[in-house]
Amino acid sequence: MKVAVLGASTSKFGELWSLSPRVLLKEVVTEALNSSHLKLGEIDAIFVGNMLSGILGGQEHLGAFVAEELGVTIPAFKIEGACASGGLAVHAGVTSILSTLYKKVLVVGIEKMTDHKPEDTTSALMGAGSDEERTSGATFPSLYALIARAHMEKYGTTEEQMAQVSVKNHYHASLNGKAQFTFPITVDQVLKSPLIASPLKLLDCSPVSDGAAAIVLSSENEITQKIKPVWITASALATDTLGLAQRKDLTSLSSAQKAAQKAYKQSGLKPEDIDVAEVHDCFSIAEIIAMEDLGFFPRGLAAKNIALGKTRLGNKLVVNTSGGLKASGHPVGATGVKQIVEITNQLRGVAGKKQVKDAQIGLTHNVGGTGATAVIHILRN
């Protein structure tokens, strides 16, 4: 597979009440094009990753919305896959180039979540679950809490170990000026934060966020000398049941395992080849399970290794240098694109204070719902 990432850009993530989706969009697209040394007229199509524009903002038809704002009339698509919408949009962009129909495409991820009251946002996000889950009054924190409880029961994972995930990701975010939370936290602060859905507490959970991210993808034949490309060497996804009750096992996400196996096969790489990874830590337990699904640690041992600091900056494998969803923020449709932006910057050596030394190979892991969709990308220099 030979598809290149040329430009990459992300907005500040956070409670951006003064910024409209149009403003966010324009900012990231302009910067992604500038860093690609391309003009908008050279782009063949646009893929927009977004989940909630219709249910929260009343604006569907998002492909045309983006094209209108940018002042173009090229093909434009909204791609929706819950919190994996961004990763799915990247996959759609990659496959469109591999089809040879398009040569250069823009992939944008965008979400505006903080304009609405928490109950409405919580309900809207439940659109990613099953009818049975909505009827029961379940929320996404509570569904991941069921997963956490099962993992604790099976492997002895503790609330302190889960808290260590948030502590690490806040430390990384403290080095990222575009993160929603740029301050460090302690295990004690996590454990004493208010319960959201037991055993998960406020500081185990990613926040509600606004934000956007954009990348420009190109076919191999279109690369000029002006820019050093980062290559997408694998783009793979898998699906699973919407509801947790239809799963055999709560302690892993089979979609993520399957997508990872496909991605390793596509790229000819192994888990031990990865230098830096952005994984979907929507809740602290999710990063622990991601480490096991991706083959970075044996089952039941990820929590212990994360708590020992094995995935912190300065180690062989560094996870969530952006701060992850927990501390960088989680504007759901933007997250999967932001992960690609972060890995691209890492592989180019322009990640600033959070730069992983000599990073050559990176992985992104983007999950929709409780694992009904999982998208894995592997990138390399």
Next chain:
Amino acid sequence: MSISPVKIWRNQKKIANILNKTGKIISYSQVYVPPSGFENEAPYPIVLVEFIDKKRFLAQLTDWKSINLKIGQKVQAVLRKTRSAGTEGVIPYGIKFKPII
């Protein structure tokens, strides 16, 4: 979001297949930050239950004491009001679980 009376009517047919079944709690959580329509009930427990035939179902636990909120607790599926009536005024009924000995 408003409740569709048509959807409630259609889903009623599924309830009979679950009603009275017994099983055990395999995981649980107490919801402190609820979605729209459940504001008056929080905090409330949701439980994932495995029936004897190995099928699983997710619903709220009702008529419970703190001693019942544990993995392995035996429960039975019962019919209860599931959330506040929406603007249509139709009261939605559905499955909840109650602890049994």
